[in-house]
Amino acid sequence: MARVMYRDAVRDTIFKEMQRDENVVVLGEDVVGGMGTAGGPEAIGGIWSTSGGFYEAFGPDRVIDTPISESAIVGAAGGLALSGKRPIAELMFADFIGVCLDQIWNQIAKFRYMFGGKTKCPAIIRCIYGAGYNAAAQHSQAPTGILTSMPGLKVVVPSTPADVAGLLRQAIRDDDPVIFMEHKALYGLKGEVPDDDDYTIPFGHARLCRAGEDVTILASGMMVGMAEKAADKLAEDGVGADVIDLRTTSPLDEEAILDSVEVTGRVVVVDEAPPRCSLATDLCALVAEKAFASLKAPPVAVTPPHTPVPFARELEGAYLPNPDKIEAAVRKVLAYNS
C-alpha cells in the first residue's frame, strides 16, 4: 500500500497499463501540453496533471494531443477501439459531452448491439466532472445519470484513490465502452492504494463505507464523502447508517442496495445532478419497485434543484448537496410515521 492522490492514481494506473499493453493509447486536448510552443511538449502534462511523463515514455503515436475538437476526439476513440486499440479519451470537462454526444450516444454506445454482437469497442471516455469550483453552468455539471441512461455504456464513478486504481484498470481491460467519471474536487484526495499492478475492482460491486441498521444512504463520486460525514454525525446520536458507494452506476449493484434496504427499511439517495429523470429518481424507483415490502418510509432524494449550476459562492453552496442536507434527509425518513 502507498498513500496516493486521486489524480496520481489516475495517472499511475494509465501509465502502468500503457507499459503493459501497447494497444493502450491516450488522446485529448493538452494531454501532452506545450505542443507547437517554445516551451515544447510536456510543458504541462495535461491540465489536470493526469498525463505527466506520458509523451516522453510513449511518444506521439500513443499520446495524441488533439486540437479542440471533442466530436473528433471521441469519434476517433470509437474508431481506434473498433480497430483493435484501447483508447482512453479525455474530456477536460464532462460538460463537453454536449459537443460530442452523437459519438458517445449514437456511435460508441451502440456499435456492439447494432452490429449484432460482432464487434467490441473498448474505448474509455474520461470525464472530469462536478461542481465546487464556482465554474458556473458549463463547467460544473455531473452528467453521470444522463450517461447511465444510455444502453451500451458502462459508467464508473470512483470516490477514492484506491477505487480509481482498481476501477480504471478494470475499465482499461474491459472490452466495452466505459465512461470514467473523475470528480475534479477529489483530485487532491489522498488514500491508500494497493501496490499490485493487477489490482482491479469488478464492475457492479458497490462498496459499503459505513455500516448501520437504521437507514441506507446511496451515493457516488464526491457525494460519498458527504454521506460518510453525515453518517458519522448521526452515529454520535446513535443512528446507524449503511453508506453505500455505488462505484459503478452501470452496471448497478442492485443486490447490495436491496439487501441493505431489507434491513434498514429507509433510504436516502444523494446525487449531484438535478433531480428530474435522474440517477436519484432511478434509485428511488428501484427500491420502491423491488423493496416495497421492506420500506418503513418513502425514499428521500438529496439533490440540487432543477436548475443549472449557478456561479456565485453563495448560490453554488445553496445548490449543492452537503452533509447537513443529508443528515436532515435521514432525520426526515426516521421521523416518518413515528
Added chain:
Amino acid sequence: MQLSRDDLLQAYRRMKIIREFEERLHEEIQTGEIAGFTHLYCGQEAVAVGVCENLTDDDKLVSTHRGHGHCLAKGCDVSGMMKEIWGSREGLCKGKGGSMHIADVDKGMLGANGIVGAGAPIMVGAALAAKLNGKGNVAVSFSGDGACNQGTTFEAMNMAVVTKAPAIFVFENNHYSEHTGVEYAVGTEKDIASRAEAFGMKVARADGTDFFAVHDTMREILEYVRAGNGPAAIEFDTERFFGHFEGDPQRYRGKGELDRIREERDCLKKFRESVTGAKLLEGADLDKVDEEVLAQIEQAVQDARSAARPTAEDVLEDVYISY
C-alpha cells in the same frame, strides 16, 4: 478613414478600460475574493475595440470564455460587469453566470461562452435574424485560434455562406489555445483566414495589435456585409499578456516572450505613439484618460465589494419565464 478627436479619445478610453479592468482583476484574483475561472483579455484590446467601434447596439455580438474585452467594447456597464465577476446579485447576470457568461442583450451582447466553438453558430442565427429584419444590421462572433478547430465553427461558416447571412467571423489568433501552440493545432500553416476563404466567403487579415489596422479592416468588411453580400471573416494576429486562465504557470512560453510582447506588441503603447506622433492627440489628453479610467476601475471594485450578495432563494429563479 480619418477619425475625429472624439472618436480617437473614445477608442483609447475603451481600450484603456479593458486593460485596467483586466490588470486589476489579475491582482484581485490573488486575494481570493473572486471565485471561479477567469480568462483575461489583456493584450487583445485593439481587436475588441477596433471591431466594436464600428457597430451599433442593434448589431449583435457573440463572445468566448475570454469575453471581458468584447463585453466592455460592446458597451456593457463596467460596474455591472465587475459586480458579476464578484458574484453579486447586482451583477449584470445576478451572479448566476460570472466571468464566463457575461451578457447584455440590450447592448447586442449575446453572451460570453464557456464552450469553445459554441459562439459561431449562435452568431449565424443572430445574423439571419438581422437579414429577416432588413435594416442592414450584422452579427459578429469572436473565436480563438483554438475555437477555429471545432466542427461547430466549420458548420457555422458554411451555413452562413449558403444562407448569405450578414455574419462576420472574427478570429483572434493569439497563438495559443490553452497550452498548445497554433502551429501544432491548426493544420493550415497557422492560417485561419484561408480556411474561411475555402468556405466561400470574403476574408481579410490584419495586425490585431494595431488599432487602426483593425478598425479600417473591420469598416471595410462591415460595408461589404451590410450591403448584403453575405458573410466574411477577419483574422487578427494578436497577443495575450497573461496566462490562459489565472494561475496558469505558462511553461509553454519562450524565454523573454512576455517581456517582448509587452514591449513590442502592446496595442495601447502603439496607439499612443501613433496618435501623438501624428499630432492627432497630445500625451496629456491620454494621461487624463488614464487617470479617469483608473478612478473608474477603482470605483467599480469598491462597488463590487460592497454590492448585495445573492441568497439561496435566488438559485431557483430565472430557469423559466413562466412555471
